[in-house]
Amino acid sequence: MSPRPKKARNCEGNFCGMAFKPTGTPLHELRQIELHLDELEVLRLCDRESLTQEEAGERMGVSRGTIQRIITVARKKVAAALTEGAALIFVRDEEE
Numbered sequence: 001m002s003p004r005p006k007k008a009r010n011c012e013g014n015f016c017g018m019a020f021k022p023t024g025t026p027l028h029e030l031r032q033i034e035l036h037l038d039e040l041e042v043l044r045l046c047d048r049e050s051l052t053q054e055e056a057g058e059r060m061g062v063s064r065g066t067i068q069r070i071i072t073v074a075r076k077k078v079a080a081a082l083t084e085g086a087a088l089i090f091v092r093d094e095e096e
Contacts, residue, residue: 021087031086039074040090046071 045056053067081088
């Protein structure tokens, strides 16, 4: 059996190709961690706008459980980038 197709997620902004990195070190010398746009959007909604996971799910058109899975991965990636001095590269999902 193949997995279900990925549900379309409503994301604001266009950050594709942008990066967040430590200053003073060229991007090509840093470990690069990909942060997908849906992960960035969940961080924005839950952590910046202080929405509940259920409210964020309604805004993005997905379930609360999906939001919970996305935010767990996103927070680990951001924590790794901050503590290890890696770069966050914002990428669009291949299905979008």
